[in-house]
Amino acid sequence: MxxxxxxxxxxxxxxxxxxxxxxxxxxxxxxxxxxxxxxxxxxxxxxxxxxxxxxxxxxxxxxxxxxxxxxxxxxxxxxxxxxxxxxxxxxxxxxxxxxxxxxxxxxxxxxxxxxxxxxxxxxxxxxxxxxxxxxxxxxxxxxxxGSGDGKSEKTAFVVNSVGDEYILLNVLNIGQDFNRNSVTYKDSVIDVWSKEDVKIHIKVLYLN
Incomplete structure (x- = not known):
């Protein structure tokens, strides 16, 4: 990156x-x-x-x-x-x-x-x-x-780019000890960052 x-x-x-x-x-x-x-x-x-x-x-x-x-x-x-x-x-x-x-x-x-x-x-x-x-x-x-609460795919935090996603992760104190799983859609990717019982959903827009 x-x-x-x-x-x-x-x-x-x-x-x-x-x-x-x-x-x-x-x-x-x-x-x-x-x-x-x-x-x-x-x-x-x-x-x-x-x-x-x-x-x-x-x-x-x-x-x-x-x-x-x-x-x-x-x-x-x-x-x-x-x-x-x-x-x-x-x-x-x-x-x-x-x-x-x-x-x-x-x-x-x-x-x-x-x-x-x-x-x-x-x-x-x-x-x-x-x-x-x-x-x-x-x-x-x-x-x-303010775009969501990150608790589910439906209420995922929404970011404009992967770069902005990592900025948000830093703000949320989500570190390298979290695992990421991704689901790709036509106009976005949903990344699920998880550690034990904690899951954060982030939607990365690909509108262009």
Whole structure:
């Protein structure tokens, strides 16, 4: 997995219980493309970049899952992201900030990019930018936690990518001692992470 290294430093606890809300992807797709809906994607991004704490749980849900329906997203398979990942692995955090800010400008709600910027600002002791991106990270992970309770396939947590799944696992303190079993569907994969009597169901979307 190309971005698995990101999760090794994700040690900041993200506390709080997200409210379990119905997830309607078709409605989200419709809402984010309509500026008059109140959940237009550009409007949400503007608030997210400026003051992430101003978004409520429904707005956060539209922001996170609405990313599935926008164009020109940054992918971990892109050359630009590969350069950012290499800079991170090399510990060149100044370069991480330079490269990361470019990708953040293109795709502000990309969790992989936010994580690298968060770690870079932490290493550079830039508290203002660190706290800002931490608030963004909390908002998006709370949106994921609000998609279900993970107790069954029907109420699985829903994530946009495998990378986001591992971020969620870290938030939930699910470690390498858990076993994974997967069931593949047309538009998603359901991963069941289990250890003794504990089972966590996570749905990874493949909408593209």
């Amino acid at each position: 190309k971005c698995k290294f990101l999760f090794l430093f994700f040690i900041i606890p993200l506390l709080g219980i997200a409210q379990f809300t119905d997830l309607n992807l078709k409605q989200i797709e419709k809402d984010i493309s309509n500026p008059k809906s109140g959940y237009g994607y550009e409007k949400l991004i503007f608030k997210f970049k400026g003051y992430p704490k101003s978004l409520d749980s429904i707005e956060a849900q539209h922001l996170y899952y609405g990313r599935n329906f926008i164009k020109n997203k940054v992918s971990v398979g892109d050359d630009e992201f590969a350069k950012l990942a290499d800079a991170f692995k090399a510990g060149d955090f100044q370069k991480c900030v330079v490269l990361g800010k470019v990708l953040y400008g293109k795709d502000p709600s990309n969790l992989d990019v936010i994580l690298i910027l968060l770690r870079a600002y932490d290493s550079l002791k830039d508290g203002i930018n660190f706290v800002h991106h931490l608030n963004q990270l909390r908002l998006l992970t709370e949106a994921i936690k």
